[in-house]
Amino acid sequence: MEYLTSERVAVLGAAGAIGSNLTQIILTLRISNNVVMFDPYAPGLEGAAEEMYHCSFPGATITWTTDLAEALEGTSYVVTSGGAPRREGMTREDLRRDNCKIAKELGEHIRKYAPDLKFLIVIFNPADITGLTALVHSGLPPSRVTTLAALDSTRLQTALAQKFGVPQDKVTGCRTYGGHGEKMAVFKSTIRIDGKPLTEYLEEGLLPREEWEAVQEHVRNGGARIIKLRGRSSFQSPAHHSALMLKSVIDGSEYPWPCGAYIAEGEFAGVMMAADTTLTRNGVVVRVPEGDPEDMALLRDSYEHLIQLRNQTIEDGLLPPLKEWPRYNRHLGVPPR
Amino acid sequence: MEYLTSERVAVLGAAGAIGSNLTQIILTLRISNNVVMFDPYAPGLEGAAEEMYHCSFPGATITWTTDLAEALEGTSYVVTSGGAPRREGMTREDLRRDNCKIAKELGEHIRKYAPDLKFLIVIFNPADITGLTALVHSGLPPSRVTTLAALDSTRLQTALAQKFGVPQDKVTGCRTYGGHGEKMAVFKSTIRIDGKPLTEYLEEGLLPREEWEAVQEHVRNGGARIIKLRGRSSFQSPAHHSALMLKSVIDGSEYPWPCGAYIAEGEFAGVMMAADTTLTRNGVVVRVPEGDPEDMALLRDSYEHLIQLRNQTIEDGLLPPLKEWPRYNRHLGVPPR
Numbered sequence: 265m266e267y268l269t270s271e272r273v274a275v276l277g278a279a280g281a282i283g284s285n286l287t288q289i290i291l292t293l294r295i296s297n298n299v300v301m302f303d304p305y306a307p308g309l310e311g312a313a314e315e316m317y318h319c320s321f322p323g324a325t326i327t328w329t330t331d332l333a334e335a336l337e338g339t340s341y342v343v344t345s346g347g348a349p350r351r352e353g354m355t356r357e358d359l360r361r362d363n364c365k366i367a368k369e370l371g372e373h374i375r376k377y378a379p380d381l382k383f384l385i386v387i388f389n390p391a392d393i394t395g396l397t398a399l400v401h402s403g404l405p406p407s408r409v410t411t412l413a414a415l416d417s418t419r420l421q422t423a424l425a426q427k428f429g430v431p432q433d434k435v436t437g438c439r440t441y442g443g444h445g446e447k448m449a450v451f452k453s454t455i456r457i458d459g460k461p462l463t464e465y466l467e468e469g470l471l472p473r474e475e476w477e478a479v480q481e482h483v484r485n486g487g488a489r490i491i492k493l494r495g496r497s498s499f500q501s502p503a504h505h506s507a508l509m510l511k512s513v514i515d516g517s518e519y520p521w522p523c524g525a526y527i528a529e530g531e532f533a534g535v536m537m538a539a540d541t542t543l544t545r546n547g548v549v550v551r552v553p554e555g556d557p558e559d560m561a562l563l564r565d566s567y568e569h570l571i572q573l574r575n576q577t578i579e580d581g582l583l584p585p586l587k588e589w590p591r592y593n594r595h596l597g598v599p600p601r
Numbered sequence: 602m603e604y605l606t607s608e609r610v611a612v613l614g615a616a617g618a619i620g621s622n623l624t625q626i627i628l629t630l631r632i633s634n635n636v637v638m639f640d641p642y643a644p645g646l647e648g649a650a651e652e653m654y655h656c657s658f659p660g661a662t663i664t665w666t667t668d669l670a671e672a673l674e675g676t677s678y679v680v681t682s683g684g685a686p687r688r689e690g691m692t693r694e695d696l697r698r699d700n701c702k703i704a705k706e707l708g709e710h711i712r713k714y715a716p717d718l719k720f721l722i723v724i725f726n727p728a729d730i731t732g733l734t735a736l737v738h739s740g741l742p743p744s745r746v747t748t749l750a751a752l753d754s755t756r757l758q759t760a761l762a763q764k765f766g767v768p769q770d771k772v773t774g775c776r777t778y779g780g781h782g783e784k785m786a787v788f789k790s791t792i793r794i795d796g797k798p799l800t801e802y803l804e805e806g807l808l809p810r811e812e813w814e815a816v817q818e819h820v821r822n823g824g825a826r827i828i829k830l831r832g833r834s835s836f837q838s839p840a841h842h843s844a845l846m847l848k849s850v851i852d853g854s855e856y857p858w859p860c861g862a863y864i865a866e867g868e869f870a871g872v873m874m875a876a877d878t879t880l881t882r883n884g885v886v887v888r889v890p891e892g893d894p895e896d897m898a899l900l901r902d903s904y905e906h907l908i909q910l911r912n913q914t915i916e917d918g919l920l921p922p923l924k925e926w927p928r929y930n931r932h933l934g935v936p937p938r
Contacts (some may be wrong), residue, residue: 284837285622285625285837288622288626288837288841289625289629292626292629293629307829307830307831308830308831308832310830311827311829311830311831312831314759314826314827314830315827315831315836315837316837316838317755317758317759317762317769318752318755318756318759318835318838319755319837319838319841319842320755320758320759320769320770320858322770323770324769325768415655418654418656418657419655421654421657422651422654422655425654431662432654432657433657433659433660486655489651490648490651492648493644493647493648493651494644494648494649494652495645498652498655499652500622500625500652500653500656501652501653501655501656504625504629504656
């Protein structure tokens with residue numbers, strides 16, 4: 265079994281639960297045989313690296329470093345879960361300020377040490393804002409930066425499969441868009457349960473309105489629920505999806521879930537958010553999601569929330585004022601608002 | 602990407618670090634699309650199962666239960682990490698009594714609920730003795746029971762690669778045999794560093810005797826070192842190897858590392874230990890390891906230690922007296938000692 269590439273992948277936060285799992289999946293799926301693990305916490309990082317050595321992946325070169333510049337130089341792909349983790353009782357937004365500092369530093373390091381980076385995947389929360397912060401400071405084209413956004417959609421798929429008692433992949437078209445947070449927009453218009461549109465279940469009263477709202481709420485609390493059950497935030501599913509996203513940009517394979525992407529123009533411009541995306545060897549291609557009026561109202565609401573978070577991050581001095589964005593990143597225009 | 606089988610795999614201890622990682626790797630490598638997760642700890646188990654659902658493995662049926670009988674009925678393959686974990690400062694042997702109780706119960710349940718089980722892989726420590734205990738009580742043929750034994754060999758490969766400054770897979774022929782514990786037999790006679798036999802390095806004084814002994818000691822403490830570095834016992838590498846072992850017995854692919862197997866006759870009869878093994882669709886084929894006189898002396902020493910542990914387990918009432926073994930398991934004779 266050959267590796268898909270020998271170009272180097274840097275996993276940032278590799279001592280953590282997501283990062284160490286992600287490193288393992290990258291090697292298990294033979295995505296790259298060349299992985300550098302970065303984390304500021306040396307003992308845990310060495311321990312995680314030793315575990316990888318003890319797997320004895322054939323032909324793999326696995327290194328580890330606590331020096332971010334060293335991790336980035338010569339690296340083609342970066343996947344980062346290297347933020348502070350979310351703890352029980354915290355909202356994703358509570359993490360914003362601390363993690364945007366980390367994202368800003370990452371962007372600045374990428375600009376300096378890996379200006380030709382092929383792709384950056386940001387996992388740490390709130391990923392829309394940390395991803396945006398890294399994008400603006402990195403100088404990378406927006407097509408080369410994405411965030412993990414799939415879990416809300418797969419949690420929706422899971423919840424509906426459990427509610428209707430059908431196998432999970434009989435529930436299709438699950439999409440959540442906008443922010444990955446309490447204000448996510450859980451779309452309904454494309455969902456089918458064993459072939460039958462969810463909207464028909466709603467119209468026929470087979471799925472009472474309040475039960476659908478409960479499902480949406482369940483999905484919004486999906487992350488918190490894992491923390492409650494496992495005593496730690498989810499790590500296997502984020503690692504899994506991030507690895508598949510990376511695989512997609514390396515080999516062009518289909519990645520079927522929404523990704524976070526920068527919206528350059530139109531009604532939803534000036535933020536990164538979960539959208540209708542395609543991952544390709546050239547990066548992420550983004551389209552504004554389409555849904556019924558109710559879905560779109562949810563998306564507008566989520567967008568407004570993202571604008572607020574973005575503006576707070578500007579006020580914190582972690583993102584530059586909008587009019588200066590093109591000076592920080594020549595691939596960006598001045599957002600309309 | 603098709604799954605290798607639709608026959609059910611039970612992962613026992615699936616709420617734990619090894620078990621949840623193992624479940625993920627079984628699905629990621631498309632080994633089986635039919636996995637039941639068992640653990641006595643329901644919230645952690647549900648959380649781990651939810652993480653798998655959020656991965657959205659196509660076509661997978663993943664269930665979870667806290668009822669061991671339910672996990673075993675209709676199951677073809679069992680991989681179990683469902684023992685108590687080793688904590689800092691404990692030797693593997695400290696765990697013996699508690700985990701042999703669990704292994705005895707597992708064997709009895711297999712006899713009752715899954716007498717035609719195709720393969721059982723025991724991971725939890727001390728795996729040689731827990732594996733033996735499960736084997737005797739299960740009534741399964743010895744060819745259908747194995748234990749994880751690779752990590753000592755891959756730790757040896759890792760340590761030598763680091764010492765000689767060569768890529769890991771330039772170090773070949775690393776094999777540790779006998780017990781997976783402080784008394785493991787670290788063989789040297791087949792090791793080559795970048796093609797040159799380790800024995801030549803020793804003879805020529807390029808690797809001083811005491812440095813080789815330090816490497817052996819480093820390997821013996823490999824598990825404890827992970828605990829010290831990561832604050833928890835190793836889980837990614839055991840899950841990785843167990844998944845590859847399972848894959849081997851399902852698709853006949855080569856598994857290149859030693860496995861633990863029951864030795865029915867000859868000098869090393871009456872124990873399970875890491876040996877020269879081949880995994881096939883029909884189970885494990887075992888040969889007594891061969892090495893130079895020094896290697897074989899280490900193996901004899903390790904075997905004596907295993908006999909002691911086995912006899913203590915008989916005294917504890919967790920294994921029957923030797924002469925009763927054929928009554929518990931018709932595939933076993935009375936061990937010669």
